[in-house]
Amino acid sequence: MNFCSGCGxxxxxxxxxxxxxxxxxxxxxxxxxxxxxKIVAGCIPEWDGHILLCRRAIEPKSGLWTFPAGxxxxxxxxxxxxxxxxxxxxxAEVEGICLFAVLSIxxxxxxxxxxxxxxxxxxxxxxxxxxxxQLFSPSAIPWDKIAFPVVEEALxxxxxxxxxxxxxxxxxxxxxxxLT
Amino acid sequence: MNFCSGCGxxxxxxxxxxxxxxxxxxxxxxxxxxxxxKIVAGCIPEWDGHILLCRRAIEPKSGLWTFPAGxxxxxxxxxxxxxxxxxxxxxAEVEGICLFAVLSIxxxxxxxxxxxxxxxxxxxxxxxxxxxxQLFSPSAIPWDKIAFPVVEEALxxxxxxxxxxxxxxxxxxxxxxxLT
Numbered sequence: 001m002n003f004c005s006g007c008g009x010x011x012x013x014x015x016x017x018x019x020x021x022x023x024x025x026x027x028x029x030x031x032x033x034x035x036x037x038k039i040v041a042g043c044i045p046e047w048d049g050h051i052l053l054c055r056r057a058i059e060p061k062s063g064l065w066t067f068p069a070g071x072x073x074x075x076x077x078x079x080x081x082x083x084x085x086x087x088x089x090x091x092a093e094v095e096g097i098c099l100f101a102v103l104s105i106x107x108x109x110x111x112x113x114x115x116x117x118x119x120x121x122x123x124x125x126x127x128x129x130x131x132x133x134q135l136f137s138p139s140a141i142p143w144d145k146i147a148f149p150v151v152e153e154a155l156x157x158x159x160x161x162x163x164x165x166x167x168x169x170x171x172x173x174x175x176x177x178x179l180t
Numbered sequence: 181m182n183f184c185s186g187c188g189x190x191x192x193x194x195x196x197x198x199x200x201x202x203x204x205x206x207x208x209x210x211x212x213x214x215x216x217x218k219i220v221a222g223c224i225p226e227w228d229g230h231i232l233l234c235r236r237a238i239e240p241k242s243g244l245w246t247f248p249a250g251x252x253x254x255x256x257x258x259x260x261x262x263x264x265x266x267x268x269x270x271x272a273e274v275e276g277i278c279l280f281a282v283l284s285i286x287x288x289x290x291x292x293x294x295x296x297x298x299x300x301x302x303x304x305x306x307x308x309x310x311x312x313x314q315l316f317s318p319s320a321i322p323w324d325k326i327a328f329p330v331v332e333e334a335l336x337x338x339x340x341x342x343x344x345x346x347x348x349x350x351x352x353x354x355x356x357x358x359l360t
């Protein structure tokens with residue numbers, strides 16, 4: 001950030017009075033510009049003992065696999081964002097989804113909120129951001145071709161819970177040393 | 181938003197190619213500026229059958245009660261944010277906190293992630309943003325003086341679960357017509 005988005009004057013990074021973290025502050029209008037973590041809403045769609053994964057058509061990690069996930073938008077709930085991403089990336093409908101994992105990635109300022117739940121039908125297809133979309137049995141997940149560590153973390157917990165036959169809500173933090 | 185934070189040129193609100201929502205796009209460097217919902221991390225601190233609430237010293241809703249909560253920062257996990265807010269606003273330490281509620285407020289672009297858990301000691305006090313901090317038994321919560329509908333929603337679910345002796349993770353969306 002170099003300029004104030006309100007008045008167009010240069011900004012300086014400094015700790016505002018009463019704050020304890022550096023922020024971009026406008027030299028002219030004194031507006032404080034906060035940058036906060038973004039929410040990534042995701043969903044593991046389920047059908048007949050399988051889960052639906054997408055092979056990414058866009059960077060980063062084009063060609064690798066993920067469950068449908070993307071940035072939550074203003075004006076929607078987290079659950080609506082997860083349903084929308086599933087529709088956009090996998091052309092699939094899910095209903096009655098449950099929160100499954102809350103995974104913070106502090107060093108990149110993201111928090112993944114991952115749901116799981118049944119597809120309404122076996123229909124699916126590759127959305128614009130996907131090369132292909134495919135149902136996998138938990139034993140056939142392509143672990144060496146997963147796009148991001150956070151996706152792998154969620155899927156491993158999913159597979160474990162699924163094997164035990166008992167799903168819980170996982171809250172965890174991804175360590176900094178993992179590449180995302 | 182009037183100006184590009186990168187190059188200082190004017191921005192225009194329009195739907196970028198391949199997108200389906202209007203964004204602020206720089207007329208000069210073509211940077212797309214996304215605005216996403218913010219995460220508010222909160223905690224209901226527990227001590228000896230009571231919960232700790234703060235009376236707000238700042239606007240909005242100065243003078244009204246809330247549990248400790250505030251915007252998550254880049255570089256911390258959601259849980260760390262909840263612990264930090266409890267320390268800053270109520271001068272209390274909590275440990276072993278559990279996720280309790282995920283409450284979306286679409287119309288203002290916020291998602292509350294509320295934890296609950298035991299205080300490490302009965303020590304607490306008013307932080308800079310609090311007028312006073314007080315332990316309440318669930319039956320003595322000042323319902324007519326709660327700062328925000330989302331806080332009331334979380335507290336009502338807390339009181340219900342507490343009465344049943346079984347806490348779950350609540351996922352819900354606050355309707356638009358409620359004032360926040």
